[in-house]
Amino acid sequence: MATTPVDNTYSDIDNTGEDPQERAPLVTGGHDFTSVTESVCRITEREKTPTAWYVAFAISLSLLGVLGLMVAYLFLTGVGVWGVNNPVGWGWAIVNFVFWVGIGHAGTLISAILFLFRQKWRTGINRFAEAMTIFAVACALIFPGIHVGRVWLAYWMGPLPNQMQMWPNFRSPLLWDVFAVSTYGLVSAMFWYMGMIPDLATLRDRAKTKLRAFFYGLFALGWRGSNRQWERYERAYLLLAALATPLVLSVHSVVSFDFAVSQLPGWHTTIFPPYFVAGAIFSGFAMVMTLAIPTRQFLGLKHIITPRHLENIAKIILLTGSMVGYAYGIEFFIAWYGRNPYESFAFESRAFGPYAWAYWTMIACNVISPQLFWFKFCRKNIWVMFAISIVVNIGMWFERFVITVTSLSMDFLPSSHGYYTPTWIDILTFAGSFGLFFTLFLLFLRFLPVVAMAEVKSVMPQAHLVHGEHRGLGDYWGDMPGQHEEKGEQHLKPKTTEDKA
Amino acid sequence: MSGVDTTPATIEEVPKKLWGYLVEFEDAAELVSAAERVRDAGYKNWDAHTPFPVHGLNDAMGLRPTRLPFLVFGAGATGCLVGLALQFFTNAVDYKYIISGKPFFSLPANIPVTFELTILFSATAAFAGMLVLNNLPQWYHGLFHSRRFARVTADRFFISIESRDPLFEEQRTKALMESLGSGGEVEAIWEEE
Numbered sequence: 001m002a003t004t005p006v007d008n009t010y011s012d013i014d015n016t017g018e019d020p021q022e023r024a025p026l027v028t029g030g031h032d033f034t035s036v037t038e039s040v041c042r043i044t045e046r047e048k049t050p051t052a053w054y055v056a057f058a059i060s061l062s063l064l065g066v067l068g069l070m071v072a073y074l075f076l077t078g079v080g081v082w083g084v085n086n087p088v089g090w091g092w093a094i095v096n097f098v099f100w101v102g103i104g105h106a107g108t109l110i111s112a113i114l115f116l117f118r119q120k121w122r123t124g125i126n127r128f129a130e131a132m133t134i135f136a137v138a139c140a141l142i143f144p145g146i147h148v149g150r151v152w153l154a155y156w157m158g159p160l161p162n163q164m165q166m167w168p169n170f171r172s173p174l175l176w177d178v179f180a181v182s183t184y185g186l187v188s189a190m191f192w193y194m195g196m197i198p199d200l201a202t203l204r205d206r207a208k209t210k211l212r213a214f215f216y217g218l219f220a221l222g223w224r225g226s227n228r229q230w231e232r233y234e235r236a237y238l239l240l241a242a243l244a245t246p247l248v249l250s251v252h253s254v255v256s257f258d259f260a261v262s263q264l265p266g267w268h269t270t271i272f273p274p275y276f277v278a279g280a281i282f283s284g285f286a287m288v289m290t291l292a293i294p295t296r297q298f299l300g301l302k303h304i305i306t307p308r309h310l311e312n313i314a315k316i317i318l319l320t321g322s323m324v325g326y327a328y329g330i331e332f333f334i335a336w337y338g339r340n341p342y343e344s345f346a347f348e349s350r351a352f353g354p355y356a357w358a359y360w361t362m363i364a365c366n367v368i369s370p371q372l373f374w375f376k377f378c379r380k381n382i383w384v385m386f387a388i389s390i391v392v393n394i395g396m397w398f399e400r401f402v403i404t405v406t407s408l409s410m411d412f413l414p415s416s417h418g419y420y421t422p423t424w425i426d427i428l429t430f431a432g433s434f435g436l437f438f439t440l441f442l443l444f445l446r447f448l449p450v451v452a453m454a455e456v457k458s459v460m461p462q463a464h465l466v467h468g469e470h471r472g473l474g475d476y477w478g479d480m481p482g483q484h485e486e487k488g489e490q491h492l493k494p495k496t497t498e499d500k501a
Numbered sequence: 502m503s504g505v506d507t508t509p510a511t512i513e514e515v516p517k518k519l520w521g522y523l524v525e526f527e528d529a530a531e532l533v534s535a536a537e538r539v540r541d542a543g544y545k546n547w548d549a550h551t552p553f554p555v556h557g558l559n560d561a562m563g564l565r566p567t568r569l570p571f572l573v574f575g576a577g578a579t580g581c582l583v584g585l586a587l588q589f590f591t592n593a594v595d596y597k598y599i600i601s602g603k604p605f606f607s608l609p610a611n612i613p614v615t616f617e618l619t620i621l622f623s624a625t626a627a628f629a630g631m632l633v634l635n636n637l638p639q640w641y642h643g644l645f646h647s648r649r650f651a652r653v654t655a656d657r658f659f660i661s662i663e664s665r666d667p668l669f670e671e672q673r674t675k676a677l678m679e680s681l682g683s684g685g686e687v688e689a690i691w692e693e694e
Contacts (some may be wrong), residue, residue, distance in 0.1 A: 033552060033656035159591055167591035171603045176613035183617040190628040197637075198553075198654065205651035221638035224645070225653045227536075227549040227558050229635040232567045234554050236631035239573050240624055247620045254613055457656075458553040463529060 015308045016380060026121055026459050029303040033457050036304070040199075040451045041206055043299050049446065052298065057442045063435025070429040071146055079149050081425045088408045088420035093147035094258075096430050098400045099283070100140035100437075101181060101255055102276075103393075105248055106284025107133025108188060111195070112244035115237075121312055123455040124304045127199075128295060128444070129288050130192040135440040136287070137185040139433045144177070173257035180254035187247055191240050194233075197223050199449035252280040259403065266346035266407035269334065275327035282320035282366070283396035289313050289389035291441070293382050295450065304451050307380060314379040317392060321370030324399075328367065342412055350406045354419055358402050365395020517691040519671070520643035521546075521663040523650060524678045525685040529555045532658040535681035536561040539660060542677060546666035550650070550659040572630045573623045580622025584615035643692045661690075 013028040027036065074081055084091040107129040114122040148154050157178045159168055168175050200216050201223035207213035223229070253273035260272040289310065296305040335347040351359050369391045372378045378385070410417045444450070457463060526532045529551065536549050540563040549558055593605035603610065632638070644650050644661060653659055660681065662674055678687045 037552075037655040159587060165596065167596045169598075169600055170588040170592050170614055171600060171610045173613075176617075179614045179617040183621040186621060187624040190624060194628055194631070202552075202654040205654045217640065221632070222640045222642060223637065223654070224642055224650075225550040225552060226635075227551060227555070227562055228564065229637070230551065230554040231559050231564055232569055232631050232634050235567050235569050236627045239570065239627040243620050243624045243627065247617075247624075250613070250616060250620075254617075257613070454553040458555075463553065463555070 012302050012307060014380075015306050016311045016376075024308055025461075026124065026306070027304055027456060028306050031303060031460070032462055033460070036456055036460070037202060037206075037453055039300065039303065040449055040453050041203060043301075043445070043450055044203065044447055045206065045208075050298075053442065053446060057439070060435050060438035060442055063432050064439045065432075065435070066428050067142075067432025067435055070425055070432055071142075073425065074146060074429070075151055079147065081423060083420060083422040083426050085418055085420060087411065087416050087418050088405055090404050090408060091420060092401075092422050092426040092430060093143045095397065095400045095404050096433060097140050097143040098255055098276075098404075099397045100136045100143075100433065101184075102252065102280035102283045102396065102400075103287045104133040104136040104140065104184070104188070104284060105252060105277070105280035106288050107131070107136075108184075108191075108244050108248040109281055109284065110288070111191060112241040112248065115241040116245060120459045121309055123452055123459050124301075124306070124309050125288065125292060125313075126455070127192075127195065127452040128291060128450055130188065130195065131441065131444045131448075132287060132291060133188050133284075134185070134192055135437050135444075136284075137181065137188060138440065139437050141181065141185065142433060142436070144181075173254065173261045176254045177258055180251045184247060184251045187240070187244055191244060194236065194240065195452055195455075196449060197221060197233075198225065198454040199452060201225070202453055203449060249277055252276045259407075264346075264407050264411055265340070265342040266350065266403070269331065271327060271330060271334070275324070275331075278320050278323040278327065279366075279396060279399060282317060282324050282370075283393060285313055285316045285320065286389040286392035286396070289317070289385055290393060293386045293389075295445065299445065299450060301451060304456060310382065310385055311379045314373045314385055314388075317370050317388070318373035321366060321373075321392065325363075325367035328363065346407055346410070349410050350402060353406065353410065355402060355406045355409070358398050359406070362395050362398040362402050365391045366399060369395070517693060519664045520646070520690040520692045521661055521666075521669075522675055522678050523644065523647055523659055523661045523688045523690055524682045525649060525688075526658040526660070527683055529558075529658060531683055532660065533557050533561045535660055538681060539662065539677070542668070544662055544666050544668055546663040546669075548661055550644075550653045550661065552654055552656060552658075555658075567634060569627065569630050569634060573626045576626030576630075577619050577623035580619040581615055583622070584618035585611065587618075588614060643690055646690050646692055647688055649688070 011029075015024045015028055017024070031039070082091055082093070084093075107126075110122050110129045111126045111133075114126075144157075145151070145154055148157075156162075157168065157175065197220060201220035204213060204216035204220045207216055253276065256272035256276035259267040260269060262268060292305055292310065292313070296302050332347050332351075335343045338344075349355075369388050372384065372388060378388070405420050409420055524535075526535065532549055532551065533555065536558060539547055540561065549555075549562060551558070588611045589606050597605050643663075649657070650659060660678070662669065662678065666674075668674075675687055675689075
């Protein structure tokens with residue numbers, strides 16, 4: 001057992017400086033492969049589970065129990081227990097669904113899109129962000145599953161042969177959604193698991209009990225770091241990233257079609273797909289930050305999830321938050337410019353009608369609060385970042401509430417205007433979905449490799465064939481497989497490449 | 502067990518045969534130049550083992566690019582056709598019904614599901630194809646007999662040459678491997694008959 005001294009190498013080291021002469025280190029504190037392995041593995045290997053974990057797990061599990069009770073009550077009674085009414089036939093169920101699906105998007109953005117863009121800092125956070133994606137999609141899928149009324153007939157959503165000899169309507173965006181979200185869930189799970197295979201093998205090889213050796217061995221599938229396997233593995237990883245990138249953009253676009261393809265003022269707009277995708281990434285990154293700050297703090301991962309990682313996340317929140325703010329503005333502009341009285345009425349009542357409180361909460365949280373990230377101080381202070389990330393999560397939930405409820409409550413006919421109020425069942429079901437999310441997330445933190453160790457090692461300076469060489473040859477994980485094939489001959493003789501630097 | 506434990510696994514009284522030789526390296530650059538020498542010596546059943554993908558090693562080992570992309574493309578094309586056929590059969594042939602005056606089959610309305618199935622089929626092919634081409638899962642492998650090989654998933658680099666290689670000769674292969682390493686001894690791996 002190699003004992004790596006746990007000293008200040010795990011503490012915060014400011015690497016947020018912008019010095020063009022020098023690349024900021026991705027892993028701080030002078031670590032090598034051994035100590036990175038050690039610092040990640042010790043999280044799941046500690047013999048005694050920390051009390052804090054039990055406390056958090058107990059709270060999450062209780063909330064999950066609440067979700068179970070609420071769903072059982074709903075099934076036994078009917079959707080009348082929710083606050084949905086006529087005209088607001090879509091209440092919190094769809095709001096929560098869009099909220100959770102949106103959160104998932106950041107995980108795929110980090111694992112796929114940042115991979116294609118060679119953003120090597122993603123390696124520190126991609127594993128838990130992908131886990132977040134899968135758990136968020138699991139939470140999201142509950143809501144369309146339970147909101148159908150007669151849940152025992154939920155399988156009608158799939159194209160299954162049945163005794164009525166009927167098929168689902170493929171011209172409906174709701175069915176597109178079934179395909180989009182389930183594909184998204186499956187592809188994210190495969191991507192996550194595949195990325196984890198080498199790290200599960202690490203845990204297998206370090207296992208000290210038979211039980212751990214058996215289970216990690218089972219799921220590591222006999223991985224042995226063979227380069228013949230790595231070659232196919234990396235190609236498969238690149239292909240999955242290339243497939244997940246259009247997929248993630250399509251998923252929230254399809255979710256937005258649920259609204260945009262209908263005829264309702266406030267929903268029937270072409271800006272919805274890009275606006276929803278930007279909002280999804282915005283909310284997802286806020287959730288990544290909400291999870292990253294306590295995770296790095298309590299699990300001793302400050303050297304891998306460095307202040308610079310958090311700063312980058314803050315910058316993405318600022319960017320996507322501004323895009324969302326722009327979309328809010330354009331919606332109003334088009335409502336005015338289009339001269340459609342119903343459309344302008346929908347937007348007037350959004351901002352100044354009975355739901356003005358929700359609308360201005362949304363604006364304050366989503367448009368104004370992230371603007372604080374223009375200031376470096378706010379991008380470096382974890383308390384400010386944590387607070388803003390929570391505020392953004394709240395704001396993005398309100399955005400979906402505003403979109404769904406305001407348009408439905410006041411549409412064409414004034415005689416059918418109405419006001420929607422959730423019931424306590426609605427509220428507890430939503431709270432319960434956080435129970436499911438955090439229960440899964442805590443189990444993940446305790447039993448699985450929280451950081452993609454193999455990927456982190458590949459972006460460390462020691463992984464470079466020639467130390468100190470900075471022309472991209474050493475950027476292993478980030479390079480396209482085969483990218484250096486034509487200059488392979490020089491590359492094969494690493495000691496003679498100085499002249500190319 | 503990240504500790505250095507180089508004692509060979511205990512050999513019990515069962516018939517053993519030589520699986521191959523294993524040699525350890527401390528860093529990636531050394532591994533790459535060693536791999537070139539094994540490649541040039543003409544071995545076929547040999548491999549390099551690393552904790553993370555080391556680029557340049559594919560060329561150094563003389564590996565050809567994998568066929569995986571063709572598999573994925575085939576699966577994607579299948580998914581696309583399955584998506585179109587499914588929607589055409591269910592909504593335009595087997596169970597026609599008019600809804601909002603929309604045509605029974607029209608590409609714009611049928612693109613989303615076709616697209617999703619294309620992605621689903623190709624992603625599954627990328628994942629499953631990687632496992633199948635890599636012979637995974639493979640829970641037993643001769644190399645797992647070596648104790649120090651456990652560090653391959655943490656911080657060490659290895660080259661192994663299998664005894665089933667046509668060029669394998671105990672003395673010559675061992676001599677070649679001894680000349681590669683950074684002073685590390687060459688480990689003989691035995692497995693049960």
